[in-house]
Structures are given as structure tokens and as C-alpha cells.
Amino acid sequence: MRGLGEVAERLRRSTVQVRSLAGRGSGSGVIWSGDGLVLTNAHVARSADLEVELWDGRRLPARVLARDPRRDLASLRVAAASLEAASAGNSASLRPGELVMAVGSPLGFAGAVSTGVIHSLGPIRGMGEVSWIRAQVRLAPGNSGGPLANAEGRVIGINTAVVNGLGLAVPSDDAADFVRRGARPSLGVTLRPVSAGALILDVEPDGAAAMASLKTGDLLLMSVDELYAALDSGQPALRLRFMRGAPSGGRLPVRETVVRLGERVAEAA
């Protein structure tokens, strides 16, 4: 159909590859503003030394401005002017069935396009109250952080994950909010929801949880949704109840720790 190639080509010019020089993952990114602001996933921008490759092959060093691991977003700054920025769409007015396309570098194929429709919209059980775009597009590792755009080529989401074969994208309105206001408070952990609460799978060094001596394997005695609500409540510190160790016959003692949360990173703007 007329227009599809054209829309894809424009979107390609606003899509970058993001690589970690330390070898910890790579993905895609969206040029959010022409003066060098690039958006990607927090799980793509894990290391401090990042490199961004533009559509024309130019490689630029990138600095992380802000990371929000909970919303899985990160903003990067590259020293370049007059880049071709993507135009953001309005993700609040999306409807299931709308055509969408994803651009990124799945499995290393730079500039690959996949198309489909919006499958559904809204929160996902066990993943907090935030909203997600679920899209019937084929994504692969390397698409992370890249744009999901509508039929006009406007970016309506940041491709983030694949669940049951469906592409999951952070809505562009949330991305714009992140750019405007910086990261929300975060524990700095990877969690798995379990029936008793939330199990800590990984602790980021220097994160709030690490500072409060929480460790991998600890079980937080609250649901992920409750934890996120508490983090968003604006309190500077949270008192968390948790259990540690494998239950051996008897019951494990319930422990408590106080997690001090950092300020919102206001540097992004």
C-alpha cells in the first residue's frame, strides 16, 4: 500500500542502535529531540559507557541522563545537533485494531520493520497499575527501546518486551512524562511476583535496595502492586517487611528494613 514504505523510512531515520561498550546488552532507541536526546529502555542502558549508532552509520558516545527501571525507560544524551527527531503521537487515544509498525535492530538487523495491529491496551496483572500497549508485531531481542509507531509514523510507544508472543510497549505519553519529570523512585531490584509477595531476583549495586542490605532471594511481604503504590506515594523512605533464607521446618522470622529513596532525577530536561 502506498505510504507504508515512506512512513517506515522516516521512522528508520529517527531510530538508533544503542550498544553497551561493556558488553552488557544492546538494543534500539528513539531520537526524541533533534538536539541529541535519545529514549530507550532502562534494561538496554544498564552500563555507563554507551554508544549510539545513527541510521547513517555515525557512532556517538552517549551519556545516561535518567533511568526508570520500573517503567523500563532511560534517556540518553548524545553530542549532536539537528538529528531527525521522531514525532510523538497521542497514546491515550489509541484503539485496538489500529495499524502499527515497529522499527529496531532485532537480532542485529538494523532498521528492520515489522507491522501489525494494536492488540489491546491497559495494565497487566502483576505488573503494577501502569498501562501497556500490547501489539501484534513480531519483536526480537534488539527491538528493545525502539519505536512503535502508528500509520502516520508517529511514535506511540517504546518497544520493551515480548509476552506470550505479543509485543509490549510503554505508551508514548508515559515516555513524554518521563522525559519531562525524570525517573520515579525505584528500589533498584528485579522482582518476581509470587503468592506470598515479591521475590527479589536481582539487586542493582548502589540501588536503594542494596543500600538497605536487601539481597537476591529475599521475599518482600507485599504485592508488586502495593510496592509500586508505596513508591509512588512520595514518601522519602519506606519500611519494608521481608523474609530471608529457605524455610527449614520452622517458620522464618519476619525482618524489617528501611529503604531510603532517591530524589527524582531532574536532569533530563
Add this chain to the structure above:
Amino acid sequence: MANELAAFSDELAAVVERAAGSVAAVHARPRFSSSGAFWRPGILVTAEHTVRREEEITVTLPDGSNAAATLAGSDPGTDIAVLRVEAPGTPAVAAADDPAPGHLALALGRSEDSGINATLGIVSAVSGPWRTWRGGRLDRYIRLDLTLYPGSSGGLVLNSAGRALGIATSALSRIAGLAIPAATINRVVDEVLARGRVSRGYLGVGLQPVELPDHQKGLIVLSLEPQGPAALAGVLIGDVLVALGGAAVADTDDIQTVLETHGVGGAIEVAVVRGGASRSLAITVGERPRRI
């Protein structure tokens, strides 16, 4: 520029929005819910393989509320289950004409958390009546080239004009999702509402296709159910069935096709060759025992 594409995109979303009012989520199995379509007012159809319990079935209606549903009956052969739901004002779907390969197909589902969901693909093949591996007959074989995600089975399959091709199922073919055609759903819904089930004719014989010395084809009786319909009519092991209800039979599929047009309890004439001589017997068609 991209206006045509944007207009097409809007049209697709509008089709989804209009039909969303006829699509419900069905909670009748552990873990994943499935989807269902209001085929008639108060009558929701879904894929039978997603209904794993007969009681405590609930549905999430288009307005987001949950309602109780009762199983009116089901037909595993065609993978259709028929539910009764009190849902005043819920519009029923309008059926489409037969699709052709290449036509666009939209599959609509619903889940309690995310609301309506849509996937787009094409009709990849259409052919005439088709017998499923579960023993039922679909009036058309409509193969879909679209992704059916967990929970999509039982969902409404629409053409680009927003008319219903049928409901989606992933359980009737290993290689692709199918649309159970509208004509089949109408037939099964009628029968389930009238009788509570779809009864299939049964002779109680085990058959093997053979060729007779005169090159006539037939089916030799290898086993007989004691006191089954054929046994009671005097059929013996070793008889060769050559015609049923006046139609020549050369394959077990032919038997199924003839039985579909002869109601349970009615008499049917069977022509057999026994010891080289032809004879005719009258069998009272039984009902195929339900699978457990």
C-alpha cells in the same frame, strides 16, 4: 502521503469498536480465560475446548461487568459450546458471506484485564465441507493466517466490513487457526437450543474399506458392538456394506455423511454383500455414545 494508510487504520479500529459490544471473555478453565461472541441475544458461543467445567462459568461482558453463564450444550466435534447469559442490550453479530482466500480477517477477543483485543491477518484457504479430527463437520474449511494468542480461541472472526466469518479456534488444526464458519455455528446453536446437544448417528460397527471381486467398493464389518444398532438389525461380522440409505459407500467418511442426514431413532436401509449374495437390512440409527 500516508493518509490512505491512516484512513485504513482508522477503519480497522472502527470495525473493532463496533463489534466489541458482541465479544465477551469466558472464564471456564484454569489459568487463561477464552473469548466468546454473542451469536444471538443472550446466546454466547465459544470454542468447546476452552470450556473445561460445566458449572460456575462466568463471563466478562463488554461493559466490564461479570455475569454468570450456563452451559446450554456443546458439540466437541465442531468445537462449539453454547452458553446462556443474561445480558440485555448486548447486540448479536451479523454473519458474513463466504470469504475468499486473501480477504482480511480480524480476530477479536476479550480478557478481563485488558478489555477488547484484536489481531489482523488474512483468510489463507477456503474449501468445502470438512470433517474435523474430532468427528464433526464444518460447512466450510476457513484457514486463517493470523496469530491466535492464548485466550483468543472462541473470539469473533470478522471480515473487513465487520461481518462475522465465525469464531476462532486453535484446536482443530495443528498448522493454523481456523474460523468455525457461521453456517456451522447456526446449525449447532439451533440443535443445542432444541435438544441440549448435537446427537450423531451411530451404527455400532468397525469397518474397513475393501474391494469386491467385481471391483465394487464397500466396507467390510470387522467388529460389531453387541446389542448395537447394526447387530440388532442382523448385520454379521464379515458382511460387506455397499450402500447406506441408498447411497454407495466406499469409505467410513461416506457413512458419516449419510448418518448426518438421518436422525437418531429413524430407520435406514443398508445394502450388504454376504457370501456373494446381496441383501438389504433395516437399521434403527442409534446415538453415538458421548466421549468421556
